[in-house]
Amino acid sequence: MADNKQDHLLEHSYDGIQEYDNPLPTWWKWVFYATILVVPIYLWDPMGIGVGPGKVKAYEEQMAAFNAAHPKSAGTYTDDQLVAFAKDPAKVEAGKVVFTSYCAACHRPDGGGMIGPNLTDDFWIHGGKPTDIMKTVVDGVLAKGMPNWGKVLKPDQIEGAVAYVQTLHGTNPPNPKEPQGVQAGADSAAAPAAAATTPPAK
Ligand code: HEC
Known part of the structure; x- marks a missing residue:
């Protein structure tokens, strides 16, 4: 540094420590100023350079579109909500169409079970509460061959399918x-849900 002609010792001294005035190279300063000129572009819209509402807005719009086209996570439904769907004839009717197209191949059109378990009995591998059924349908059980329908079907299709599955309970096809899983207790929400839409099984 001492051999740099521009360097000169500054006047002040603290505890005997002195410093050189060591200016930055001119080319370096111009690069720095240039980066400042670029800032407004980034403030406006980092990816779409100068056009559009910006990356954050674009992200939010994409997420909104995705959420509209895909089911909310199973956890956002309540049992009461799903029981209400099972009492809504339009929902159940739409669900029957979904069930026939997407579920019957494994669960049989009447829900009696084939590759997939019987959906009409009191026995559930993954729980028989409406929210349990919703979770199984949305997330699937990939290791056991139950697809994750949340990735395939739209929210209203899933709601319909879950509504329809509830109406299958107790239909005795x-x-x-054979029963699989554990028997739903008397306090299970599945029983009142099905009772609301189907005559009690004899
Ligand atoms: C490719 C075959 C297949 C298709 C199609 C399928 N499932 Fe399944 N499903 C299964 C299997 C296998 C299981 C059992 C998973 C296990 O053993 O853990 C299952 C389990 C379930 C369960 C949980 C049963 C319990 O005892 O807990 C529900 C509810 C269910 N399916 C509903 C549906 C609905 C609704 C559809 C249509 C949207 C559907 N399934 C389509 C194979 C299928």
Whole structure:
């Protein structure tokens, strides 16, 4: 540093420590000023350089569109809400269409079970409360061959399917698949849900 012609010792001294005035190279300063000129572009819209509402807004719009097209996570529904769906004839009817197209291949059109378990009995592998059913349908059980329908179907399709599954409870179709899982207790929300829409099984 001492050999730099521009360097000169500054006047002050603190505890005997002195410093050189060591200016930055001119090219370096111009690069620095240039970065300041670029700032407004970044403040406006980092990706779409100068056009559009900005990256954050674009992200929010994409997320809103995605959420509209895909089911909310299963956890955002309540049992009461899902029981209400099962009492709504339009929802159940739409659900039947979904069930016939997407679920019947494994669960049989009457829900009696085939590759997938019987959905009409009191026995559930993953719980028989409406919110349990919603969770199984949305997340699937990939290791066991139950697809994660949350990635495939729209929210209203899933709501319909879950509503329809609730109405299958207690329908006693012929030749059902043997019970799997644990029997739903009397306090299970599945029982009142199905009772609301189907005559009690004899
Ligand atoms: C490719 C076959 C297949 C299709 C299609 C399928 N499932 Fe399943 N499903 C299964 C299997 C296998 C299981 C059992 C998972 C396990 O053993 O953990 C299951 C489990 C379930 C359960 C949980 C049952 C319990 O005892 O806890 C529900 C509810 C269910 N399916 C609903 C549906 C609905 C609704 C659809 C249509 C949207 C559907 N499934 C489509 C194979 C399928």
